[in-house]
Amino acid sequence: LAVEVMADSNQAWPTVEIVAATFCTILAYVLRLRSFAVSHCAAFRLETILRTQLSEHLAKVSMGYIQQFGASKLSKVIQDDVKELHVFVADSTPLYARAYAAPIMTLIGLLILDWRLAAVTVGLLVGGFLVLGIARRDHGDLSKRYMETREQVSAAVIEYVQAMPVVRTFDTGTSTFGRYSEALEAYREIVVNWYRSVSFSSRFSIALLNPMPTLVLLLWAGAWLFWSNELEFSTWLATLLIGTGMAESMMPLISLQHLIGKAKISITRINNVLSEKPLLQPDKEYVPQGCDICFDNVSFRYTEDSDYVLRNVSFSTGEGTITALVGPSGAGKTTIARLLPRFWDVNEGKITIGGVDVRSFTSENLMQYVAFVFQDTFLFAQSIADNIRLGNPNATMEEIVEAAKVAQAHEFIMQLPNGYDTCAGERGTFLSGGQKQRITIARAILQNRPILVLDEATAFADPENEASIIEALAALMKGKTVIMVAHRLTTIKDADQILVFDKGSLVESGKHCDLISHDGTYARLWSSYERSQAWTFNSESQTSSVCSSALLPDEELFGVAEAISGNLSVEEA
Numbered sequence: 001l002a003v004e005v006m007a008d009s010n011q012a013w014p015t016v017e018i019v020a021a022t023f024c025t026i027l028a029y030v031l032r033l034r035s036f037a038v039s040h041c042a043a044f045r046l047e048t049i050l051r052t053q054l055s056e057h058l059a060k061v062s063m064g065y066i067q068q069f070g071a072s073k074l075s076k077v078i079q080d081d082v083k084e085l086h087v088f089v090a091d092s093t094p095l096y097a098r099a100y101a102a103p104i105m106t107l108i109g110l111l112i113l114d115w116r117l118a119a120v121t122v123g124l125l126v127g128g129f130l131v132l133g134i135a136r137r138d139h140g141d142l143s144k145r146y147m148e149t150r151e152q153v154s155a156a157v158i159e160y161v162q163a164m165p166v167v168r169t170f171d172t173g174t175s176t177f178g179r180y181s182e183a184l185e186a187y188r189e190i191v192v193n194w195y196r197s198v199s200f201s202s203r204f205s206i207a208l209l210n211p212m213p214t215l216v217l218l219l220w221a222g223a224w225l226f227w228s229n230e231l232e233f234s235t236w237l238a239t240l241l242i243g244t245g246m247a248e249s250m251m252p253l254i255s256l257q258h259l260i261g262k263a264k265i266s267i268t269r270i271n272n273v274l275s276e277k278p279l280l281q282p283d284k285e286y287v288p289q290g291c292d293i294c295f296d297n298v299s300f301r302y303t304e305d306s307d308y309v310l311r312n313v314s315f316s317t318g319e320g321t322i323t324a325l326v327g328p329s330g331a332g333k334t335t336i337a338r339l340l341p342r343f344w345d346v347n348e349g350k351i352t353i354g355g356v357d358v359r360s361f362t363s364e365n366l367m368q369y370v371a372f373v374f375q376d377t378f379l380f381a382q383s384i385a386d387n388i389r390l391g392n393p394n395a396t397m398e399e400i401v402e403a404a405k406v407a408q409a410h411e412f413i414m415q416l417p418n419g420y421d422t423c424a425g426e427r428g429t430f431l432s433g434g435q436k437q438r439i440t441i442a443r444a445i446l447q448n449r450p451i452l453v454l455d456e457a458t459a460f461a462d463p464e465n466e467a468s469i470i471e472a473l474a475a476l477m478k479g480k481t482v483i484m485v486a487h488r489l490t491t492i493k494d495a496d497q498i499l500v501f502d503k504g505s506l507v508e509s510g511k512h513c514d515l516i517s518h519d520g521t522y523a524r525l526w527s528s529y530e531r532s533q534a535w536t537f538n539s540e541s542q543t544s545s546v547c548s549s550a551l552l553p554d555e556e557l558f559g560v561a562e563a564i565s566g567n568l569s570v571e572e573a
């Protein structure tokens with residue numbers, strides 16, 4: 001209209017249209033800003049909701065699933081896939097408007113102005129999309145493989161960093177680093193092949209879908225129609241002004257398709273984790289009658305296709321008693337300790353606490369009854385006080401200090417640079433094994449649960465801190481029902497009952513003095529253990545001990561090996 005007015009000075013200015021156009025332009029800017037703010041807020045909320053949901057869900061599934069899935073893969077889902085959805089939600093809303101609303105409005109405008117020029121523009125863009133289709137023919141498959149190789153790279157990096165002490169000791173990084181470089185190489189290969197296979201078609205399609213070819217075509221076709229007197233000059237000019245609107249929307253459209261593709265893959269992976277069945281939770285709360293524990297004909301295997309690691313295990317422990325589990329390596333002692341808090345559910349039989357099947361407890365309720373101290377202590381990269389406070393989030397500082405004192409940890413904590421505020425480092429790296437152990441004991445003291453599971457809790461005891469750890473454990477165990485796995489036979493001598501396991505079966509049970517008087521597995525373990533107490537390594541006797549051990553029967557070898565793994569002194573008398 002403006003062009004026509006300029007060409008014919010007798011016409012009045014289209015004031016209404018100009019005001020409307022100005023208003024629409026300002027409105028478009030305001031809405032764009034608003035959509036940016038709304039979509040980013042929604043994306044942050046989604047990110048928080050999904051991460052919370054995933055972490056809560058992981059706390060409910062079996063440990064077996066988490067182990068099989070792998071920490072690096074899980075962290076990729078929680079971090080990267082959730083981030084991918086954030087990007088999708090934040091960026092797709094404005095893109096949707098630019099990718100769909102703008103070309104439709106442009107097409108309507110072009111059809112009103114001149115249908116032939118509209119057809120020419122649409123034809124060019126259709127051609128561009130056909131070429132793009134060729135470029136994206138294997139896109140789904142390739143991007144899946146791309147994601148997989150990226151996952152392998154991040155798993156290899158995590159393994160490389162976590163295993164750094166082993167890496168440095170054994171292979172100066174060459175073979176472990178080799179796995180990382182193989183993963184990187186596979187990743188590079190996928191990217192290069194992908195680039196090669198789509199390079200020409202994607203560049204050509206992008207060239208066609210750019211505004212410039214549309215403009216050139218509209219110029220050429222418009223000029224031809226204009227000189228054939230089939231097109232008004234003002235109409236031609238107007239098509240040139242709005243005609244590229246469709247082409248300008250093509251890049252947002254392609255970006256949107258790309259975002260949708262990536263988001264779909266991430267959604268599938270997040271759904272895979274969320275669809276893993278949580279451990280069964282009961283419909284109602286059952287209250288146990290006491291804290292005695294009973295394993296009733298329990299059989300268990302870690303995976304469907306593996307062998308049973310526990311077979312028909314039955315035993316019971318009285319409330320407030322100490323039960324020790326002993327046996328050769330791989331006998332199933334740790335597995336028993338981990339079935340009680342439902343890290344896994346049994347395949348056959350049942351485990352009861354106070355007469356109630358552990359599967360009839362909700363996870364939260366079960367945790368009110370059971371506390372653990374494992375050999376593999378885990379401290380978070382936060383202050384020592386916060387690490388102890390995990391046992392009871394409401395504990396006051398006085399209660400934390402009191403627990404640390406009972407756990408024989410207070411003294412060494414006070415010698416740390418910032419006392420209770422000292423950061424334990426990632427996984428507690430700034431502390432020794434024995435110190436970490438005493439902090440986890442302090443944590444368990446704060447928890448004050450009636451049932452206590454100890455798995456190799458004295459594993460890190462050296463002569464210097466052994467007495468402290470044992471004293472700490474004695475304080476922790478007072479009045480509780482205790483199940484403890486221990487290699488140090490001295491620590492379990494006074495247990496109310498000792499259960500001896502071999503190859504997943506319970507082979508003997510009783511008190512130390514009863515078991516020792518029978519010529520059974522325990523008696524043999526004990527005599528090997530006692531003999532091993534009298535041995536030591538020195539430059540001469542080391543050779544003789546190795547030679548002697550080569551002549552020992554299996555059980556005795558077990559005793560020596562156990563003694564060594566338990567840091568015991570092996571000295572020839």
Ligand SMILES: Nc1ncnc2c1ncn2[C@@H]1O[C@H](COP(=O)(O)OP(=O)(O)OP(=O)(O)O)[C@@H](O)[C@H]1O
Pocket residue numbers: 067302303309327328329330331332333334335336
């Ligand atoms: N997460 C797991 N997945 C599959 N198999 C496992 C897993 N953990 C342990 N096992 C297998 O279960 C069997 C029993 O292992 P468990 O750790 O219970 O033995 P243990 O008596 O505690 O041994 P140790 O004294 O050496 O700690 C072993 O054969 C072991 O290989």
